[in-house]
Amino acid sequence: MAKQPQSFFLEEWLRSIVVINSNKDGSVRTSSSAQAIIQAWADLRDSVQNQSFHAQQLQALKTLVNSQTSLHVADPQAKLLLSILSLQSLSLPQESYPLFLRLLYIWVRKSRQISLVVDSAVDILLRIFSQQSQSDKNSLFFSEGILLLGALSFQTSASEKSKRLCLELLCNLLEEEHRYLFLSDELASSTLAGAGYALSSSVSICFRRILDILCTIWGRKGAPAASISQGLMLLHLIEWVLSNSLNLRSLDKIDLVRELLENDEPTQSSFAIVMVAAGVLRAINRSGSSGFMPLRNSAEGRTETVARDLVVRTKGLDYNGNHHRFNLLLQCIALALARSGSVSYRAPLLVSLALALLTEVFPLQRIYNKIFKFPEDWSVVLEEVKDHLSSLIFKEAGAVTGVFCNQYASADEDSRSTVESLIWGYCQDVYMWHRQATVMLVGRGDQLIREIEKLAESTFLMVVVFALGVTKHRLDTRINRDTQLQISLRILISFSCMEYFRRMRLPEYMDTIRAVIVSVQENESACVTFVESIPSYDDLINNHGSSNLPKMEYRWSMDEVQTARIIFYMRVIRTCVDRLPPSVFKKVVASTMFLYMGHPNGKVARYSHSMFVAFISSGKDPSQDERVLLKEQLVFYYMQRSLEGYPGITPFEGMASGVAAIVRHLPAGSPPIFYCIHCLVQKATSLCSKVSSDDGDLWKNWEGELEPPKKVLDLLFRLLAPVDIQVLPSLMKLLAQLIVELPVNGQNMLLNQLYQQIADSDDVIRKPALVSWLQSLSYICSQGTQKKGSELSGETVYLNRTKARL
Structure with missing residues (x-):
């Protein structure tokens, strides 16, 4: 069952889910002293006695509302508020109405009400909304009104007639004023909380109507753009409502929800329907009951339909994260699945999750493209990266990765191959993008580089977790041997591309390396393929960036992104050098090894010396004339290269290990x-x-x-x-x-x-x-x-x- 709100107020629970950082309506909640609260009520009583309403009474309302956490509004205070609202002789300022509605809402949620007082409150609210011009009201008025109407319809002390009237008015306001109700998360939380109370009312006459409105409201013409935070509030609102229905076995409401999910109305917003489906799944999963399979199937099936349509449309556009109208829906699907709990495998969900991870959770391509397009104006990109690092979608990166891996575990071979290709290709792209970006920004955009690397570090973690899952499900006896080798090689190459971003020791990383390297070590062809994937000597010493980028001085020894990748290759090649033909070592490895012996960083240079030692020590069979000949040839250049850099560059320990290998392993x-x-x-x-x-x-x-x-x-x-x-x-x-x-x-x-x-x-x-x-x-x-x-x-x-x- 869904966790119930920790306060009396549903809207506050919804806000806590998305951690709203700003109070868009300007109403700052501060606690007032008991004396100030007593004086505020006294000022309001004076208003009735004197038949007047001035700035003093308006301030009294603000004082009370700001103390809503500790404030208790009983029936006598509620009668006072209602009497002020019912006085025809008083001219109330427009900004006072939301305050009155908020205080009445506190009364409804915190007190035991007398039925007569509740019914009179409903009558007064109906008159306020009907008699006064709606053009005089602001967005806060509508959201507070919906919140109060929903709370009244939820209360057992209200008569059935009053509940019906509240529900009818609430639905009308949702339909007519939707363009004003979601302008901010603050307004949206109150509006959705009011709808949530209404959906949980014992009178279910408007249940389906409210659901339909919520599922179409963001798709209507003139409606404000949907946001992820509002989508999450809708998700957890549906969870809260449906958990109560599941617990009470309200089969009529459960059937209405299922009908909504199964009817693919053209007016429904994909954004909203996915969040509703996710709320349904979350409620079912948290209920611990297995008796709601038809409802589960409807929710999963509707999410699959939206995901399939999205995948088809983005594929036709060669989607790379630059189509804004798809960005939100991808984020929506990713967060919905991450918060739903257990979800059955469906191919479109797997692919859409992969797209969401690569374009929305880790939108590195979008960021690098802006840097390359506007290399002189990267301050805007810096703010964008900072905003993303604090965004909801990024904070859910671990959860999205988890559900992605769970979907992959149950996927068919074709779907697995599809998402594997997406991930491995993305790794190689990130390597190229970041290498170019660092060359462009070093010395003048260092802060931007640091912020991007924070994002890329998390990307690396995602790749490692996914790769470990791939090894568990694809490197077994049921898979063709050639396919296993191909997968192992692509994982190793992808890890080499992301190695620069490995800033911590990860058990998953080492487990994956151990799992894939065994098969590569045992196969000469695989060893050769891996070695030949190393960047060419020309690529190492020259930066062949895009022709659109400005030409800049490039020093290979300062390219840390490239250096990290070469170190990875050297570590892996050492483990399979026995299987590597001497001709391949000479053609591909030797030039790179000798180049990095001259690297100014002693740690990097030592890797090259270790590579030399590994080759000199390889091939125990003395009959391997070709290998012995190459060893002897390499010694001459090795000694020249090592000693010319000593003592300035060449690390003595590295050279000493090379010399020891020469005297021990040559004939x-x-x-x-x-x-x-x-x-x-x-x-x-x-x-x-x-x-x-x-x-x-x-x-x-x-x-x-x-x-x-x-x-x-x-x-x-x-x-x-x-x-x-x-x-x-x-x-x-x-x-x-x-x-x-x-x-x-x-x-x-x-x-x-x-x-x-x-x-x-x-x-x-x-x-x-x-x-x-x-x-x-x-x-x-x-x-x-x-x-x-x-x-x-x-x-x-x-x-x-x-x-x-x-």
Whole structure:
């Protein structure tokens, strides 16, 4: 059963549903003191006694109305108000009438009334509406009048005759003054609450008539434009009314509602009928009863009819969210289904929900189009984005996504494929749009970018939740294997496009990745397809935006949207590199990998080094000559690319992992290993030569300027253990040549480090040779610079002997 209003006033409950932020009629509700309330009633009594009505009495009415939350109006006060209204000698100002009606409404809702007083109130209201010119009344007067008439018809203390009169007048006002009753949410809430009371009256003579009016009122000529907030109020009003009918088993009213839904009248507003149907479904779902299937079927069927018609019309227009007359209806369907509760699967509902998500809940295309069309006037777009982030439809994004996924779970394969294509295509579009927008706005529209990214972050969450649902229902044994691979690939590519907007750790994200990557890893063709979807090298370094956009300077390393996507590819490719043919890696991956090794962000550059390590470590079968050949070819450029950026750009940890992979995974004695070691020694020598040898403390501690060469030397020292025996003598020789050229403090520091490292080694094969080498190196260093030249030639002979022994 629907949750009953938390106050005495139905209109306040309706307002709380949509959280009205402004009081359009200007009546601010503030609580007055008890003394002020007593004085206000006294001023009104003076009006009757003195047969006059002045500003003092008008202020008294305002004081009382502003205290409606705590105000209690009993029969004596109601009689006072009615006597003032019935006095023919008084000339009441027009603005006083809504105040009188509001106070009488408080009396009706909060007090036990005497039937005689209620009937007299009805008579006076009928006279007020009939005798005075309606042109003198304002919108507030009509809405307050409908609210009071509805409340009177709902009260048990009113006679059946009075209820009938109230209902007839209420219907006439709804039909004749509808263009004034929905100009604001404040007015609409009072009008709808009055209609709700009337629909719940024990006299149901006007029940169907009121429903018909509510379902046609927004479609009539001259009626104000419908709004989502008013639609939601209508939805929950129908829920409230029908919950009472379901609870009381008012079969006559239930049948009338079903008839309304089944009769597709041309005058009915699609906006209103969808909200009425949603209110019906919500009431049934919350009642917990399964005995209203005909009514449920009618509500679901009518919503499906509206959705099908909308999908057909938008498809014919190549709908992209720029047709205003469809925007509201899409939002209406999305919110209606989100608040209805359980709804049976129907294909048009699924497609309309997808359209609503992509064009109304997350209207990124509409926003980007305005930026591209008016690149110099984006302040208006900023306000539009801010307004959308606080809108009702955006706040319901999670609920709409949930009902969309529920519909998808029960859908047929064709419908699933349709909405999947919409979502995956949207992801690629968002990537392109946001990349262009950030290039245009960076430095001058940063606030707009931040606001758009708030919207895009929520879009990412929707995509992840949907993708997880796709994996649960489409990646099973019942689905064709090729179809599964295609779905997995499209999810991965879509995630790569949305990766920039992933600002938090999501279990759903990781679960989806794990579900789809398994099938891709096991299939070479799928691996190749995924890798070939990576942006081309030309696209990476150049911004080929729309020809309509102004030409701007573009630096690939500053493009964070693109960088996030490439990082995603590198993470995924590492997991399937064993299945990737070397030719594809060389053609597609290598150029991108080496490009991003020069990225100024060390974290990004490390991903490229990790990609290199993954490839060098791949392919355990030594018979794969093509893969081994490519590995050796890549080493030469890898060392050049890494060392030219060290220590400024290249992250040492990334380079160290690459070097370790080279010496561990290339064939023993491979020329690239010799080249790698030679390059490292050259780099260390070059870095050391740039540092003054006169600063003893600097060389003693290897800090400051000497920290980069010290890291390279540490790396070379660590290679003494894993490097193969064929390469070890060359490494020892090059290290010896480097160390003896250093200042004494530097030599001592490095010799001590080597001593500690060799002493801790448990490699019984290498240790004897390393000990002998270290002793010889220590001896040469101790002889001083005069003997370095002659001794080194002798050391070469010794190292050759060491090589033979090994």
